[in-house]
Amino acid sequence: MSKETVIDLRSDTVTLPNREMRQAMLSAELGDDVIDVDPTVERLQRVIAERLGHEAAIFMPSGTMTNQVGLRLHCRPGDEFLCEERCHIFNFEQGAFAQLSGLVARTIPTETALLQLSDVQSLIRPPSEHMTRTRLLCLENTHNLGGGRIHPLETVQELCQWAKQNGLATHLDGARLFNAVVATGIEASRWGSLFDSVSVCFSKGLGAPVGSALCGSRDLIDEARFHRKLFGGAMRQSGVLAAAALYALEHQVDRLEEDHRHAKILADGVLRSESLTLDPSAVDSNIVIFKVDPNWGTAPEFVKALADRDVRMMPFSRHHVRAVTHMHVDEPMAKHAAAVVEAVAAWDA
Numbered sequence: 001m002s003k004e005t006v007i008d009l010r011s012d013t014v015t016l017p018n019r020e021m022r023q024a025m026l027s028a029e030l031g032d033d034v035i036d037v038d039p040t041v042e043r044l045q046r047v048i049a050e051r052l053g054h055e056a057a058i059f060m061p062s063g064t065m066t067n068q069v070g071l072r073l074h075c076r077p078g079d080e081f082l083c084e085e086r087c088h089i090f091n092f093e094q095g096a097f098a099q100l101s102g103l104v105a106r107t108i109p110t111e112t113a114l115l116q117l118s119d120v121q122s123l124i125r126p127p128s129e130h131m132t133r134t135r136l137l138c139l140e141n142t143h144n145l146g147g148g149r150i151h152p153l154e155t156v157q158e159l160c161q162w163a164k165q166n167g168l169a170t171h172l173d174g175a176r177l178f179n180a181v182v183a184t185g186i187e188a189s190r191w192g193s194l195f196d197s198v199s200v201c202f203s204k205g206l207g208a209p210v211g212s213a214l215c216g217s218r219d220l221i222d223e224a225r226f227h228r229k230l231f232g233g234a235m236r237q238s239g240v241l242a243a244a245a246l247y248a249l250e251h252q253v254d255r256l257e258e259d260h261r262h263a264k265i266l267a268d269g270v271l272r273s274e275s276l277t278l279d280p281s282a283v284d285s286n287i288v289i290f291k292v293d294p295n296w297g298t299a300p301e302f303v304k305a306l307a308d309r310d311v312r313m314m315p316f317s318r319h320h321v322r323a324v325t326h327m328h329v330d331e332p333m334a335k336h337a338a339a340v341v342e343a344v345a346a347w348d349a
């Protein structure tokens with residue numbers, strides 16, 4: 001590893017398309033996907049729907065859009081959805097569910113960021129003209145702010161079964177679902193088919209430049225197309241982008257396992273540092289979140305000190321730092337970053 005290399009662990013969205021992916025984009029068969037179809041987009045939609053155990057899928061420019069279209073499909077203005085307090089839909093999408101669809105979020109605090117049945121069981125509001133209607137349960141897997149934790153399949157099954165029995169729709173923010181798939185060895189379709197709708201991102205660890213898909217029943221996805229247009233997400237020769245996503249699905253899923261190994265190397269560096277605490281204490285996938293002891297300083301100060309040594313991470317709160325591993329970080333880089341974390345943490349503040 002050369003001295004000048006910057007190790008960028010701010011996010012797995014910093015990944016760039018390689019030569020083969022660019023070649024796939026260059027040679028994609030294209031059409032106008034709004035007035036009729038783009039054959040490459042259509043192929044991607046078929047492939048991802050089948051992978052996730054659903055009838056149909058629709059390609060959109062971002063995970064924010066697939067989530068927001070998903071929420072809108074299941075709810076009417078004034079309806080309420082249940083979600084964990086630290087979820088992306090509530091924290092990082094500008095409250096779009098309220099701005100665009102008039103929805104109310106009922107956020108549920110948890111210790112681990114992973115909802116349990118007992119957290120939600122009493123939360124469905126009875127029919128009453130004084131109250132909003134509880135319509136939908138949203139889960140996130142892996143959980144981003146939860147430090148890449150994997151929501152165990154049995155818990156997800158219990159929650160989805162409970163939701164169905166009680167007339168709630170279910171939506172999965174699976175921006176990093178393939179990380180959970182690779183880490184657990186449980187097929188994507190087993191996770192995906194538990195939900196009425198599933199959003200997955202191609203632009204995170206999978207390494208495509210742009211794009212997400214929303215999967216569901218044929219009827220639901222036909223309706224989603226209508227809302228995608230309203231949100232400005234109807235795209236023309238988007239097969240250029242779909243080709244990259246198809247390449248990613250074919251060639252860049254299994255390698256996520258390396259990212260998980262590298263995240264554990266980083267976590268070991270954190271664990272060796274007295275002024276840092278791994279938070280959560282386990283690393284399930286490609287995200288490492290740790291707390292900086294206030295006696296050392298703040299998270300932004302810690303991140304600045306790392307950046308001065310060519311390791312980039314993201315401050316996630318005043319005291320928390322996030323690092324995400326991805327395909328441009330190999331094992332020597334992960335080891336070097338862990339050593340830099342340890343060295344900086346050992347400074348006498």
Ligand SMILES: *Cc1c(COP(=O)(O)O)cnc(C)c1O
Pocket residue numbers: 061062063064065067088089140143144173175176201203204212
């Ligand atoms: C990145 C991400 C999204 C979608 O983000 P976009 O930047 O809009 O594609 C949604 N949920 C989670 C958990 C994410 O990490």
